[in-house]
Amino acid sequence: MLMAFTLYSLIQTAILCTNAIAVLHEERFLSKIGCGVDQAVGGFGDDPGVKAQILNLIRSVRTVMRVPLIIVNSVSIVLLLLFG
Amino acid sequence: MDYSTPQNVFRQHPNMRLRNTSIDGSDGSQLFDDTSGATPASQMGYKNQQAGPESAAYPGQSLLSDPMSNLAMAYGSSLASQGKEMMDKNLDRFIPISKLKYYFAVDTVYVGKKLGLLVFPYMHQNWEVNYQQDTPVAPRFDVNAPDLYIPTMGFITYILVAGLALGTQNRFSPELLGVQASSAFVWLIMEVLAVLLSLYLVTVNTDLTTIDLLAFSGYKYVGMIVGVVSGLLFGKPAYYLSLLWCCAAIFIFMIRTLRLKLLSESAAEGRLVRGARNQLRMYLTMSIAAAQPIFMYWLTCHLIR
Numbered sequence: 001m002l003m004a005f006t007l008y009s010l011i012q013t014a015i016l017c018t019n020a021i022a023v024l025h026e027e028r029f030l031s032k033i034g035c036g037v038d039q040a041v042g043g044f045g046d047d048p049g050v051k052a053q054i055l056n057l058i059r060s061v062r063t064v065m066r067v068p069l070i071i072v073n074s075v076s077i078v079l080l081l082l083f084g
Numbered sequence: 085m086d087y088s089t090p091q092n093v094f095r096q097h098p099n100m101r102l103r104n105t106s107i108d109g110s111d112g113s114q115l116f117d118d119t120s121g122a123t124p125a126s127q128m129g130y131k132n133q134q135a136g137p138e139s140a141a142y143p144g145q146s147l148l149s150d151p152m153s154n155l156a157m158a159y160g161s162s163l164a165s166q167g168k169e170m171m172d173k174n175l176d177r178f179i180p181i182s183k184l185k186y187y188f189a190v191d192t193v194y195v196g197k198k199l200g201l202l203v204f205p206y207m208h209q210n211w212e213v214n215y216q217q218d219t220p221v222a223p224r225f226d227v228n229a230p231d232l233y234i235p236t237m238g239f240i241t242y243i244l245v246a247g248l249a250l251g252t253q254n255r256f257s258p259e260l261l262g263v264q265a266s267s268a269f270v271w272l273i274m275e276v277l278a279v280l281l282s283l284y285l286v287t288v289n290t291d292l293t294t295i296d297l298l299a300f301s302g303y304k305y306v307g308m309i310v311g312v313v314s315g316l317l318f319g320k321p322a323y324y325l326s327l328l329w330c331c332a333a334i335f336i337f338m339i340r341t342l343r344l345k346l347l348s349e350s351a352a353e354g355r356l357v358r359g360a361r362n363q364l365r366m367y368l369t370m371s372i373a374a375a376q377p378i379f380m381y382w383l384t385c386h387l388i389r
Contacts, residue, residue, distance in 0.1 A: 005267035005270040005271070006266050007269070009270070010270045010274070050364075053284065053285045053287060
């Protein structure tokens with residue numbers, strides 16, 4: 001029952017989750033399930049709703065984390081190759 | 085329109101909340117007691133006590149009567165204070181040390197009352213945090229304010245008690261302490277991140293900071309320690325009984341504390357408010373509170389065999 005979590009596994013989890021959010025393709029996937037950019041609720045009311053928040057989150061992760069993810073992924077690939 | 089709002093008005097969105105601007109104590113709301121016993125000039129916290137000693141102010145030091153060494157001493161002390169300033173400024177950018185100080189401004193009475201609240205929250209009536217001109221009062225003056233002292237001490241004690249429990253079952257080795265510590269820490273971080281994410285998704289306008297959430301998530305270590313210690317002393321049934329009691333206590337504690345922070349004013353006073361948003365907030369509060377007993381059981385069940 002002892003989960004041997006280390007901080008490194010937390011970093012790995014974070015990298016994998018961010019990768020997963022960043023690779024959601026706009027027109028092949030998100031539009032098909034009704035989460036495309038043109039379908040997003042652009043209201044400025046004080047109640048964006050959960051779906052609009054999720055869409056915002058996905059879009060901002062894609063724009064903000066694109067370059068840092070490239071760097072972090074390359075670093076972790078090199079580390080995995082060197083140290084297993 | 086009612087212009088005479090009561091003094092302890094329930095505040096949910098104070099704008100411009102600063103946690104520690106009045107750290108000087110010049111307005112009487114000191115975070116820490118001045119125990120230096122020195123002149124009022126050294127009342128600027130304990131930082132001044134570490135400032136480079138002014139050689140010229142020390143009387144009767146024959147070593148420093150030589151002007152050259154005087155000069156060298158003065159230059160050295162000015163360099164040291166410059167370096168210290170720069171380091172403080174840079175460190176403050178990464179870790180908000182000044183904000184952290186607020187959370188450790190506790191005293192024995194507060195810790196005692198808070199521990200009692202964590203184990204028996206059923207008699208406490210007033211759960212509001214007192215504010216003093218838009219800044220929350222330091223924990224030592226208000227038992228409802230969150231602090232980081234109890235969670236930190238609870239975490240460390242939990243690791244030690246886990247080592248003790250493993251030792252009584254002959255499963256102990258020094259690496260296991262590190263493994264326990266890092267896995268409990270990782271669970272804590274994941275819980276705080278999950279709560280932050282869900283708060284973002286539900287767009288709750290709250291003044292809960294990340295450190296507040298860290299403090300609330302750290303309060304469950306007290307219940308875990310009580311459960312494991314009683315399990316060690318009295319066997320498995322005692323472990324389950326005390327864990328059940330502490331789980332219920334933490335559940336009620338979290339609900340009553342978070343209710344004031346997350347729900348809208350009218351819902352927090354107990355009146356039934358319709359609407360999808362309030363329902364969502366209620367579910368959020370419930371799930372945060374329900375996650376605590378789950379974690380408490382998850383992190384301790386492997387210690388008691």
